[in-house]
């Protein structure tokens with residue numbers, strides 16, 4: 001599996017990954033994903049020169065995952081999100097995407113990379129801890145889901 005910077009023509013495949021992982025409930029994005037609007041926003045980010053950046057994970061058959069960082073409200077702090085299709089997990093792709101995001105964050109002068117993760121997402125938390133991320137806090141009942149339920153979320157971050 002290989003990681004490379006995303007190109008505009010990857011947007012539709014990236015949205016397909018996002019929509020599939022959203023169905024599983026591991027990410028904040030909920031189904032149904034507005035695929036056209038999401039692809040348009042991805043293309044805008046890819047074509048923009050700013051600190052936001054996107055990467056894709058490919059296996060022999062095409063895009064199986066992606067990661068992205070964008071500016072948070074705090075200057076110098078970038079926020080990370082990532083998702084890989086279920087069939088492509090556990091083969092080092094998550095670690096490779098995370099490496100690309102960390103390298104980019106350092107290169108663009110950020111001092112910190114942060115993320116939010118559901119407290120029961122043991123696989124993702126294990127990856128982040130092994131890559132030097134630390135727990136910064138718990139946002140209790142922070143996310144209101146479409147069904148009205150409230151979900152708590154962990155804040156994790158790594159200093160750069």
Ligand SMILES: CC(C)(COP(=O)(O)OP(=O)(O)OC[C@H]1O[C@@H](n2cnc3c(N)ncnc32)[C@H](O)[C@@H]1OP(=O)(O)O)[C@@H](O)C(=O)NCCC(=O)NCCS
Nearest residue numbers: 026082083084089090091092093094095117123124126127
């Ligand atoms: C989280 C995610 C990106 C990780 O990618 P991945 O390809 O599965 O992870 P990798 O194969 O690179 O494994 C990296 C590390 O994750 C941890 N890990 C992987 N699979 C695991 C499992 N089944 N249980 C516990 N930890 C696991 C290990 O620490 C592993 O390191 P090691 O292989 O050196 O032991 C991926 O599983 C995913 O897309 N999950 C659904 C969406 C999601 O949770 N996104 C993140 C939201 S914050």
